[in-house]
Amino acid sequence: MGPSFNKQFEYHSAWRREFARQLKQLGEWMTIHELMDAAVQEGLQRLEGQVRSDKVMVAFVAEFSRGKSELINAIFFADYGRRIMPASAGRTTMCPTELGYDAAVPHCLRLLPIETRLQKQSLAEWRLRPEHWVETSLDVGDAGQIAKCLEKVAQVRRVSVDDARAMGFWHDDLPDDNPSQDAQGLVEVPMWRHALINLPHPLLKQGLVILDTPGLNAVGAEPELTVSLIPQAQAVVFILGADTGVTRSDLSIWREHLASTSESAEARLVVLNKIDTLWDTLTSPQQIQAQLDRQCQSSAEMLGVRLDQVLPVSAQKGLVAKIASDGALLEASGLPILEAALARGIMGQRQTILRSAIRSGISGLRGDTLRLLNIRRRDLDDQMLELRSLRGKNAAVIGAMRTRIEQEQREFDLSASKIQAVRAVHLKLLRDVFQQLGTQALKQQMSHLVGALQQKGLKLGVRKQYAEAFKGIKSTLDKVQASATEIHAMLDGSFRQLNADFGFSLQVPEVPSLESFALDLDRIQQGHLQYLGLGHSLKLVQPEFAERLVRALGMRLRAVFESAANDLELWSKSATAQLDAQLRERKRGFSRRIEAVDRIQQAASGLEDRIAEIEDGELALKRLDHRLQQLTDQMTLLVEKAVDVEFPGEFALA
Ligand SMILES: Nc1nc2c(ncn2[C@@H]2O[C@H](COP(=O)(O)OP(=O)(O)OP(=O)(O)O)[C@@H](O)[C@H]2O)c(=O)[nH]1
Ligand SMILES: [Mg+2]
Numbered sequence: 001m002g003p004s005f006n007k008q009f010e011y012h013s014a015w016r017r018e019f020a021r022q023l024k025q026l027g028e029w030m031t032i033h034e035l036m037d038a039a040v041q042e043g044l045q046r047l048e049g050q051v052r053s054d055k056v057m058v059a060f061v062a063e064f065s066r067g068k069s070e071l072i073n074a075i076f077f078a079d080y081g082r083r084i085m086p087a088s089a090g091r092t093t094m095c096p097t098e099l100g101y102d103a104a105v106p107h108c109l110r111l112l113p114i115e116t117r118l119q120k121q122s123l124a125e126w127r128l129r130p131e132h133w134v135e136t137s138l139d140v141g142d143a144g145q146i147a148k149c150l151e152k153v154a155q156v157r158r159v160s161v162d163d164a165r166a167m168g169f170w171h172d173d174l175p176d177d178n179p180s181q182d183a184q185g186l187v188e189v190p191m192w193r194h195a196l197i198n199l200p201h202p203l204l205k206q207g208l209v210i211l212d213t214p215g216l217n218a219v220g221a222e223p224e225l226t227v228s229l230i231p232q233a234q235a236v237v238f239i240l241g242a243d244t245g246v247t248r249s250d251l252s253i254w255r256e257h258l259a260s261t262s263e264s265a266e267a268r269l270v271v272l273n274k275i276d277t278l279w280d281t282l283t284s285p286q287q288i289q290a291q292l293d294r295q296c297q298s299s300a301e302m303l304g305v306r307l308d309q310v311l312p313v314s315a316q317k318g319l320v321a322k323i324a325s326d327g328a329l330l331e332a333s334g335l336p337i338l339e340a341a342l343a344r345g346i347m348g349q350r351q352t353i354l355r356s357a358i359r360s361g362i363s364g365l366r367g368d369t370l371r372l373l374n375i376r377r378r379d380l381d382d383q384m385l386e387l388r389s390l391r392g393k394n395a396a397v398i399g400a401m402r403t404r405i406e407q408e409q410r411e412f413d414l415s416a417s418k419i420q421a422v423r424a425v426h427l428k429l430l431r432d433v434f435q436q437l438g439t440q441a442l443k444q445q446m447s448h449l450v451g452a453l454q455q456k457g458l459k460l461g462v463r464k465q466y467a468e469a470f471k472g473i474k475s476t477l478d479k480v481q482a483s484a485t486e487i488h489a490m491l492d493g494s495f496r497q498l499n500a501d502f503g504f505s506l507q508v509p510e511v512p513s514l515e516s517f518a519l520d521l522d523r524i525q526q527g528h529l530q531y532l533g534l535g536h537s538l539k540l541v542q543p544e545f546a547e548r549l550v551r552a553l554g555m556r557l558r559a560v561f562e563s564a565a566n567d568l569e570l571w572s573k574s575a576t577a578q579l580d581a582q583l584r585e586r587k588r589g590f591s592r593r594i595e596a597v598d599r600i601q602q603a604a605s606g607l608e609d610r611i612a613e614i615e616d617g618e619l620a621l622k623r624l625d626h627r628l629q630q631l632t633d634q635m636t637l638l639v640e641k642a643v644d645v646e647f648p649g650e651f652a653l654a
Pocket of ligand 1: 062063064065066067068069070071086087088089090091092093094213214215273274275276277313314315316317
C-alpha cells in the first residue's frame with residue numbers, strides 16, 4: 001500500500017531541506033573561490049526558488065454535501081481531535097476555501113466579501129490587496145476556536161434580485177437554477193467570495209495547499225476557481241456519495257471541470273464516500289462488498305476512469321476512527337488506501353517535475369563553473385610557457401618580453417570595440433524577443449477576443465475569436481523560439497571568431513526549448529474552452545462574467561509569457577557572463593604577466609619563485625575542480641536517492 005500521504009509529504013520536505021542546505025553550501029563555496037558570476041548566481045537562485053516555493057495543491061471537488069469538507073477533516077485534521085472544517089447536511093461550504101501556510105502572515109482566516117464581485121478585479125488581483133479582506137485571528141492552541149471561526153465559510157446573506165444578478169447569482173434565463181425568493185423578495189447568496197486560512201499545520205508548513213470548494217453546480221460559481229485554481233492543482237479529488245451513486249449533477253460537474261484535461265489523469269482520484277451507509281447488520285459482509293464493487297465499477301464506467309482510480313471510503317468513520325485510535329474501523333473506512341494513492345499521485349508528479357528541473361539546473365551550474373576553471377587553467381599554462389622560455393635569458397630578452405606583452409595588451413584593448421558590437425547586436429535581438437512576449441503584445445493578441453466578449457447579447461462568434469487568439473499567441477511563441485535560434489547562430493559565429501582571435505573558449509549554451517510553455521498554453525486553452533460552450537452562453541451574456549473571464553485568462557497567459565521570457569533571459573545572461581568572465585580573466589592575465597616579468601627583472605631568483613607559484617596555482621585549480629565534482633555529485637545523488645526511497649520501483653524515472 002505504501003506510506004500515507006502525510007509520511008510521504010514529510011519525506012519530501014526533509015529532502016527539500018537537505019537539498020536547500022547543500023545548495024547553500026555550494027553557493028558559499030563558489031563565492032569564496034570567486035566562481036560566482038552573474039549566470040551562476042542566477043542559476044543558483046532559480047534552483048533555490050524552485051525547491052523552496054514547491055507548493056502542492058490538492059483540490060477537493062464535488063457536488064454539495066458529498067463530504068468534501070469531512071474528507072479534508074479526516075485526512076489532514078484528525079490530529080486536532082475534532083471536526084475543523086464545517087461539514088453538515090445540505091450546503092455548507094459556501095465559498096472556495098484555501099488552506100495553506102505563509103510564515104509572513106499571522107495565523108488567521110481571511111475572507112473576501114462577495115461584493116467584490118461587483119468590481120472587475122480578478123481574484124488574483126484581490127489577493128494582492130490584503131486590506132480588502134476581513135481577517136480573524138486563529139488560536140493554534142485551541143481547536144474549538146479554530147473550528148468556530150471556520151464556520152464563517154458557511155455564512156450567507158440576503159440580497160435583492162438585482163444585486164444577486166449583478167453578482168452572478170441570478171440568471172433570468174435559467175429560472176430553475178436560481179435561488180428561491182423569500183417573502184420580501186430577497187435571495188440568499190454566499191457572504192464571502194473566497195476564504196484563505198493560514199495555519200501552521202505541519203503539512204501546510206511544508207508547502208501543502210488544500211482547496212475545499214463549494215458544491216460546484218451552484219449558480220454563480222467563481223470562474224477563476226474552475227479556470228485557474230482547479231486546473232493548476234497537482235491533484236484533484238472528486239467525490240461521489242455511495243448513498244446517491246453517480247447523479248446527473250455529479251456527471252455534469254465531472255464533465256465540465258475535470259474530464260477535459262487528460263494529461264494529469266493520474267493525479268485525479270475518484271472517491272466513493274459514505275460507504276458506511278451500506279454497512280448494515282442485516283446484510284452479510286460479502287453482500288456489502290459485492291454491492292460496493294458493483295458501485296465502484298459502474299462509477300468508473302460512467303466517469304470513464306480506470307477501476308483502480310475509484311476508491312471507496314467513509315470519511316466520517318475514518319475521522320472518528322483516527323480520533324478514537326480505532327484501527328479496525330480505520331481500516332474499514334478505506335481511508336489509509338486513499339491516502340497512499342493520493343501520496344503516490346501528487347507527490348510522484350510533483351517530484352518528477354522538480355527533480356528534472358534540479359537535474360538540469362545542477363548540470364548547468366557545473367558547466368558554467370567548469371568553464372571558469374578552464375579559463376584559469378589555460379591562463380596559467382600560458383604563463384608557465386612564457387616563464388620557462390625565459391630561463392637562462394639575459395635582461396635584454398626579458399625586457400623585450402615585457403614590451404611584447406604590453407603590445408599584446410594594447411591590441412586586445414583596441415579590439416574591445418569588436419566585442420562591444422557583438423554585445424549590441426545581441427541586446428537588440430533580445431529586446432525584440434522580450435517585446436513579443438510583453439504585456440502590450442499580448443493585449444494586442446487578445447483584443448479581438450475581448451471585443452467579441454464585450455459585445456452585448458449572445459456571443460456567437462466568440463469561439464472562433466477564441467481559437468484565433470490562441471493561434472496568434474501560440475505563433476508568437478514559435479516566432480520567439482525562431483528568434484532565439486537566430487540569436488544562438490549569431491552568438492555562435494561571433495564566439496567562434498573571438499575564440500580564434502584571442503584563444504578564448506567561449507561556447508554558446510543551448511537555446512532553451514519553449515515547448516513546455518506551448519503545452520501550458522494548450523492547457524489554458526482547453527481549460528477555458530468550456531466557458532464558451534452552449535451551456536455557458538447565458539452566463540457569457542453577463543458583462544461581468546465575460547470581464548472576469550478575460551482577466552483570469554489574461555493573467556494566466558501573462559504568467560506563461562513571463563516565464564518564457566525569464567528562461568530566455570537566463571540563457572542569454574549565461575552567454576554574456578561567459579564573455580565577461582573571459583575578458584576579465586584575460587585582463588588580469590596581462591597584469592599578472594607584466595608583474596611577473598618585472599619581478600624577474602629585479603631579482604635573479606624571481607623566475608623560479610614565480611614558476612613554483614604557478615605550479616601551486618595549478619594544484620589549487622585541480623582541488624577546486626575535484627571539490628566542485630564532489631559537491632554537485634552529492635546533490636545529484638540526493639535527487640536519485642529520494643526517488644528510490646519514496647517510490648520503490650513504481651515511479652522509476654525515464
Ligand atoms: N454517513 C456518512 N456521512 C458522511 C460521510 N462524510 C460526510 N458525511 C456527511 O455528509 C454531510 C455533508 O458533508 P460535508 O463534508 O459538509 O460535504 P461537502 O461536500 O463539503 O458539502 P458542501 O460544503 O455543501 O459543498 C455531512 O452531514 C457529513 O456528516 C461519511 O463518510 N459517511
Ligand atoms: Mg464543505
